[in-house]
Amino acid sequence: MRQIYLDYNASTPIAPEVLDSMYPYLQGSYGNPSSSHWASATVKEALQTARASIAALLKCDPDEIVFTSGGSESNNYALKGVYFALKEKGNHIITTTVEHPAILNPCSFLERLGAKVTYVEVDETGSVSPEAIEAAITEQTILITVMHANNEVGTIQPLNEIAQIAKKHDIVFHSDAAQSVGKIPVHVDELGVDLLSIAGHKLYAPKGIGALYIRRGTPLESFIHGAGHERGMRAGTENVPYIVALGKAAELAVQALGGQSLHNLGRYFLDQLYARFGGLVKLNGSQDNRLPNTVNVSFVGLDGNDILSKIPQLAASTGSACHAGLTTISPVLKAMNVDEQTARGTIRFSVGRYTEQEELDEALQLLEKIILEN
Structure with missing residues (x-):
């Protein structure tokens, strides 16, 4: 068999259409997107197109999308970025016991730096109660992070209800949506999230590419420092072929969701x-x-x-x-x-x-x- x-x-697997979209940027379109000459024009346009495609999938503005190396980096950026941006305001983070290690391990790291983390338990289906999340809030709470859908059992969390609680208490709300994007509708305004992580290789794009949705105005310290790439939010010359691939994967996801x-x-x-x-x-x-x-x-x-x-x-x-x-x-x-x-x-x-x-x-x-x- x-x-x-x-x-x-x-x-x-990488979708054939995604693979085809990468070839021009692996062969001829080799300019640096940050340059101002003719060789950069094509790749700049490709980045804009990909960013717009991902924004269309999430129903957000293109300038709220920052490209990363994958879901783990997006999660690390969200958690550490909020912690360092708001540590003068508070040091408390709320998450759940069923998160991916890409959330749990950054939380553990931040605990070593002085963060206090509450790990809210779930029921027998793997679902967390919004009431339990609210009960865990303290005056020091600066971030709530709850995955959209569990990678092992697939349980979908009540993000909208949790988002309303976060907004009421003026707390930043992040979700790891690596498993849900492309399988079910993931619209950031309907969910109410401030930050949302995407992993390309869960979406028929290559491994090594992802994105972080950052709602305009969300306090976030840069995670990788260097030159002013990605509007100063994520240093490092953009991985154009893989970004183009993620954009094409997002286009295909929009078509497939119906x-x-x-x-x-x-x-x-x-x-x-x-x-x-x-x-x-x-x-x-x-x-x-x-x-x-x-x-x-x-x-x-x-x-x-x-x-x-x-x-x-x-x-x-x-x-x-x-x-x-x-x-x-x-x-x-x-x-x-x-x-x-x-x-x-x-x-x-x-x-x-x-x-x-x-x-x-x-x-x-x-x-x-x-x-x-x-």
């Missing part, structure tokens, strides 16, 4: 898992309020790593890791109070733009062979 890729939440392909494939796969494995399968996360492409299930009483090790042609992710004979479960599942035995049987399947139903059927057959016949 062919190789089957069901790990789109980890990384997406379709039902991801929803239909995700629903089909989950329904088939229930039909074929019955009580062996337990869905992790919200039944309805989750990313349409993400199916995180536990095969109760089994080991997810063991299952996937016997199906080498199937690419998916597990909910536990084994190091030196010791198994550690996902911090996200642990935060959701999934018991250790159930968590060990977890596999995250995530479909994408190029997934075919035939692939899902083949994957189901492979799983049946391992789970039911042994």
Whole structure:
């Protein structure tokens, strides 16, 4: 059987149209965007076009988009930038227990510099309560950061309600939207965020490119210092080919958002898992309020790593890791109070733009062979 890729939440392939858009800027259009001569004109225009495409996807102004090297840099810029800009006002940050390490680790770093961080717990679906966020606010709170959709279980957080709370208390609000952009509508004014992070390789663009939405007027200290690139907000000569790629990926995302392909494939796969494995399968996360492409299930009483090790042609992710004979479960599942035995049987399947139903059927057959016949 062919190789089957069901790990789109980890990384997406580069879309052919995206790859084609990069070639002119890898070959002939080599000028520095900061220069003022003929060789820079084309690349300057390319940056403007890409910025406008991303702004159209997020429904914001182009000058509110700053290009970065990816989601991790965008998150670091948001958290550290707000902390250093507002540290005279306060030192308290609020986040959740199910954030990506690209949020949790910067928070840990800032704690070493004197920040106080509150990690708000979530319910059994992985959702955080806006009331719990508000209860954590103190006079020193300067930033709330809550991911839009969880990368493991797909649960979508109530950002708009949290944004209203942040606005009421005059607190900057950031969201890591690496997993949601391109899968569901992500419009910054509807969500109410001040800062929002994007990762290109979750969006059919290359690894090594991302963007940070910065609402006009949001206090933010520069994260990388140098010359005045990106209107002085992010030093370093712009990576034009990759920025063009991200812009094209944003264009394609706008076109794809109206379709039902991801929803239909995700629903089909989950329904088939229930039909074929019955009580062996337990869905992790919200039944309805989750990313349409993400199916995180536990095969109760089994080991997810063991299952996937016997199906080498199937690419998916597990909910536990084994190091030196010791198994550690996902911090996200642990935060959701999934018991250790159930968590060990977890596999995250995530479909994408190029997934075919035939692939899902083949994957189901492979799983049946391992789970039911042994």
